[in-house]
Amino acid sequence: MTDSPPLGNVSWKGVGDYGEEYAERIHKFFDKIDNKALESYVSSLRGNQPCNISTEFSVGNFNLVRKIQFHDGVEWIVRLLMPPMPVAGQLIETVSPKAQEKRLLSMQSELATMEFVRQNTDIPIPKIYAYELNEQNAVGCPFFMMEYVHGNTAEEVSQSYPGNREGIPEPFQEKFWRQIANIMTQLASVRLPRIGSIVRDAAGSFVAGPLIETGSGPYDSAAEFYADYPLALGNSLAEREGPVDGQGEVIQAFCSLAASFPPPAARAERGSAEDFGLANYDLNPNNILIDQEFNVLAVIDWDSVVSVPDAALYRFPYLMGVKCAVPGLDSTERLQLKREALSQQFAEVVEAWGKEQLEKEFRGVNKRRMYLFTKSGFFSKEAVAFRSLIAVRQGQDWVNEEWIQGLAWLSDRNEEQVTRFYLEQ
Template sequence: MSPSDLIGSVPLNWKEQDIGAGASMSKTMQQTDWLALCRLASSLRADVPCAPLDYATNGANNMVRILRFEDGVLWVARVALRRSPKDTAKLRREIDTMLWIRQQSSLLVPEIFAYEVDENNAVGAPFILMPFVPGNSAVDACGGWDTHHGDIPVAHRPRFYRSLAACHVQMASLRLPKIGTVRKTPDGKFEAGPIPGIGGPFDAATDFFTA
């Protein structure tokens, strides 16, 4: 079976990126119990068996690896590279924000099938399970950084900027009663939480800017 049969027609420019000490993708690959993660993923899909593929990449704080089920469905496991209490709290805020944006808008935020923010779990690492979306990030597309050094190629700019502007319009319309981070409450609702290093939540913009 060819790679295109597994992941579709979009070639993935995925590779390990060196982002400094303390956040190694290779180390995280070894520390993560991928069999346990696949067992969890299978349990969420009526026990359809799955296995991790060799397609993986990383950013500054997380790595992602593709999981393939026997029926052809693809998910990604997003696994944290950093494990400090600060990073755990950041991941918790990211998850709550994704859930809130998905609930409040039509933006294409991936569904979260399962997650753990503490590394003391069966997988051995904080993780999120999400559907696989074929494609590359903007910086990895069209040959990647080595080709365009982070600039969107001229031919793609009109479509890219129109799409980005449409996302910004929706994002600008999302509101909470106070200014702060997005936090999900135990009863499933969302509220504004404190901003690390600043405080809050704030009732007014002047209070936020003063802080």
Template sequence: MTPPTTPQLNWKTDAINENKSLSHINWPALTRYAATARRQLDGVDCSSCQLSPKYNMGGLHVVRRIEFDDSVQWLARLQLKPPTPASSQRLLTEVHTMAAVRSKSGIPVPEVFAYDAAGEESGVGAAFMLMEFVPGDTAMDSFGGWETHKGETPAQYKDKFHEALADIQTQMASIRFPKIGTIVIRDGNLDVGPISNLGGPFNTAAEYFEAWAQTARFPYKEATVRSRTPEGLVEEVLAAIWSFPSRVRELAGRFPFRDGPFPLIRTDLYSSNIIIDKECNVLSVIDWENAFVGPWELVEFNKQLSIVPPAMDGPLFKRTEWWMAMEGARTEYVRLVQRAEEERGFDNRLSTILSDGNVQAFAHAFWLYGDGCIGFYDRVVKDLLHQGKS
């Protein structure tokens, strides 16, 4: 039998054992666990496996390829930091979400073979999952990586890539549940559970936003905001930032939010989370730990088409050539979503949400608040409330 060929991946080649941030990981324990899991799963007498010297690492995870002695390959994906109850729950949520996406859509998602949410049973020392190896690079790492394209999809592939993203997002929005929260599997059935640090599950969007408003905190202090804001606008901007949670609470009581069932949402549909081949065909969508079932009013464009809402920039907003080009690309993306909805026989709730400028401004502002983006948040809420009255 000829071993399968592994494509050249844009992974790190330095000595992983010298990486101090990974010193808590017991790599031999990982290979032992993988060999045992493979025997139990496939019933094969797989005596050994080894880890590839190459690896890839992002902000939260490190991945390595596992090569069994019969040429089968898996992928090990480990959390970078030592496990905590919160990180263990994130991994469980991701495993359950991936299972839901695989069972309720045609979105290509790696199959999870085994996992240890605490890293204790296995002795690995880090929470991890063992899953299907997809032979490709992320769209971010492809075509020379960031150093070459700065995150831009090559022009010859952009239309194809956006069409694929539109279909993925259309399918994702079709995965719906009657409540807002995280996906859990109970007694073999898909259900909705609470959101970490927020609670739930929630029956309505208003309940979700009420809970969020009680816990939301802007990540930067006043001094940082002042140093990054024009002097003549700083007081207004500070007031807008500090009052945003209370304005969202006001919105919860006054705006006619859409009823459920509610869609599965990803706030991180970046090119770094999509694996492609050399022709920019999507092979897999990865990193589902932040996905949750959420209000329709928080669905936004994929991150390649994100723009800061003009209302947030206030008097600093400029209608540049770049901004107009992005507006055109977003209009075209909505058309692609509409086509995907029609071809799959879905309703038009996703394309309707993406076409609503005030809702999109609110959705993006909502997520930007957690990132610490400075802006006129009150103007975004004001525009949405005005729309709700009309």
């Protein structure tokens, strides 16, 4: 057993603790923030209760988090939205009007998603106390005031364990996976009539709106989504990062293959309109707060939640040492083989958790309708193919080349042959 990192903000860092590539971006962002305006705003939310805001922080790709300590003992955090990530090594100090609009839509959708999920599931989500979405405010950036949760990310706690390994420490692996299964199942069980990002309509109701990532949609069917979304994704990636070798070929290959997917009516026999479950594509250990025993305390990132076709619900979280093979490509690398073996174990855990909950449902313990994941569903032709649209976001030509081969392999195989490749080797 190793010494776990101290819980909560005690483990947070200062600017000097970060390497040069991060420090410059953080320094410039810190200089931009008006701390007096921030303290004044926070204090006003609680009847001018005095407060202190930590100089230590936690930082990700998009947000910098600082702790707020009121003099009466109440603790919050402020999540400050940073400028976009550097492009070609160049810092972005001024956010363009188009980027500002997309950031605003993303924040609005995240707020709507957190409230919608809170109302429809038991997933632990930090409370939002206040927010400012205007880029030109007195503080200097958009921000959320949120509940402070005394924990660390599962990624941080995992990295405190010794050994050349990745993912969750083995003694806690199944325990953590089962909690991931719970979150995935609860999200997938929330059904919407359209594919899209969660937003509020003019009446304040929650609906599936256009996808924040691409601006496309919402979509009424899986077929419509598969025909249009990949093209919108390709345009969005090219606009953001420039062309990458193989990117267009992956997207075209997916669209051609997706045209052969069976219609939902043939799969579900529901005789009614399609509906779609929720998936959080940022549900990874770096966005999950836990205690030192790997009990999940909160999921902290909600800007990548979308309602999607059932096959797209079958995702493997990143940073867990779990990875599905590219179809048709046999790896001999030891680490990759381990990741592939763990992907099967993870799929088994998710399926087993669902079966346990179904038994409780029969006994009247669970009252909500549940979506049941299956091990084979993780390795279905449609689910595997959809992962090519996740991989293409990496912007790496060698990844694209692998998936061009993988999609060609899939197009020549039936469901049974795909299952045999993944589950009978």
